[in-house]
Amino acid sequence: MKKRNVKSIQGRQVVPNPIGPECIRVTKVYDWVVLTNRDRNKVQIPEECFAAIEDARHEGNTITATCSEVAGTRSCDFIGATPANIPSVPGAQIVSLAFHVHIRVQFFCNGAPLPGCNFVVPVSFMDEVILCFPEGTEINCNIFDVQCTVVLNQMLGDMVVLDVTMCKDVQVEAEVKLEVEAKFCGPRPVIPIQEEGFVCPTQPFPQQCPTFFPTTNCLCQGAAEFNGEASILVFEDGLGGPTTGNLDLTALVCDQCTLSGSRIQVTYIDTLGPTPTPTGTPDADIDQSFTFTANDFSQPTCVTNAAGVVTGLTVTGTGVITPAGGVPENASFTLTLADADPLGDTATLLITGATSTVTIALTEVANPGLEVETGDCDRFPG
Known part of the structure; x- marks a missing residue:
């Protein structure tokens, strides 16, 4: 952008006004x-x-x-x-x-x-x-x-x-009273008055309850999305194994850099037709369709490269998995995302319930359409 020639404001603004520590009452x-x-x-x-x-x-x-x-x-x-x-x-x-x-x-x-x-x-x-x-x-x-x-x-x-x-x-x-980095916005700095004599003890302030307010911001954030045919591992009551069907996966981790902005939703349809196709193998003939919704997230573990750039993350938590024709059950999950363009994105989701276990391992090469994005969280943007 071309700079304009603007005359400087004339006046007595000659006192330095650097940024420095200030004590404010708030x-x-x-x-x-x-x-x-x-x-x-x-x-x-x-x-x-x-x-x-x-x-x-x-x-x-x-x-x-x-x-x-x-x-x-x-x-x-x-x-x-x-x-x-x-x-x-x-x-x-x-x-x-x-x-x-x-x-x-x-x-x-x-x-x-x-x-x-x-x-x-x-x-x-x-x-x-x-x-x-x-x-x-x-x-x-x-x-x-x-x-x-x-x-x-x-x-x-x-x-x-x-x-x-x-x-x-x-x-x-x-x-x-808080000490902050700031600079005065008035025409001159305040001149402190030195006082001698009795020094009053400092007054302690109430301690914050650290476990639930304010909420802790995330250090990194990520997202993954896939909708298409995929091969995954599904076991229910010990039966099952590899299966291929339609997978719809959406994952947001620390959206807007807040843990409450996280969600994972998975819908898997075992067969693309209205009913499973018999194969003659008992385990393979089980309808292994399911849905999963995450409802609680831990703080993610961030992965960075040598330059300090976030290239992936791992997050754990709990949710609810509902097998085909079954009842919902509580489950734990581990989601690992890797953002490595071009064609190096990966997303792995492990779900473990009382009777069901699921392993979803997606790669951008084997699963075209997989989108993975991770990045740093700037908690104090300029």
């Missing part, structure tokens, strides 16, 4: 969840309004109703917390919260407001949620959306049913 987020509640609440119709509704109905008129949130009435109360006692998430607490909002209800007769039929009722939800809530932190919760509908076909005498959906945001926070 609100640290220790945990963060979004909750959604939907419930039907029976509310009392005022006596005057109920009489007007009954009179209008007896005269053959059409009754409709609306409900909406009253602005400025959202509130959240912290009730208490108890230890969760979950071995896999040490430091977790079961936190009880109460959410409140006021709802305005209005009835109409043939589209016109009914006299005395504009009233406000309170609606509350109680929630219990597992949070990282160490001593010294505070709960910051708020309601960010409320939707309401009047269920007219469920009027119970002088009661009307409201269908209310409430969306809430809950954060565990504490004020901390």
Whole structure:
């Protein structure tokens, strides 16, 4: 791109402004969840309004109703917390919260407001949620959306049913001081004031619950895709062996560099026709079709070349395999990807269940159409 000749700004900007360590006071987020509640609440119709509704109905008129949130009435109360006692998430607490909002209800007769039929009722939800809530932190919760509908076909005498959906945001926070690499954005650097005398001890900050928030970013990521005819090994209850059929495999590991962005889905059809072709060999005549879905992933092990470039990865985890005509069963898996262009891509998936074992070994040469991509995760992009 051709540089333009631009005059430099004239002024007193002569003080150096290098990047260096700075201490900032910020609100640290220790945990963060979004909750959604939907419930039907029976509310009392005022006596005057109920009489007007009954009179209008007896005269053959059409009754409709609306409900909406009253602005400025959202509130959240912290009730208490108890230890969760979950071995896999040490430091977790079961936190009880109460959410409140006021709802305005209005009835109409043939589209016109009914006299005395504009009233406000309170609606509350109680929630219990597992949070990282160490001593010294505070709960910051708020309601960010409320939707309401009047269920007219469920009027119970002088009661009307409201269908209310409430969306809430809950954060565990504490004020901390952090040292960061930064530079001042003001016209001059701050001049520190040196103080002498008594030195106060440093104040410790609450310790983070490290096992479940924040989630650990991946160091590498990968993907594999194949759809076509393939030869694999399938055993069920000790029977089976090599089989050729249609394989549909999709694997994403640490998509967007987050472990939660991982998925593996496999569908294998033993024969391309509607029924297996008999061969006279008992093991070979078994329908070895199956599906597999992964539901839990460990952090992948990255493979790099001499230049430090990611060329492959291995990831393990658990999922569910469902044999043809069988019942779903829990299984463990190991997926290994190698990205070696051109024509050097490989993908190997080993699945082990209580009664089923599967070995899928694909190469770009033997399985044209196999696509494998792996790469580094830049967790702090510029």
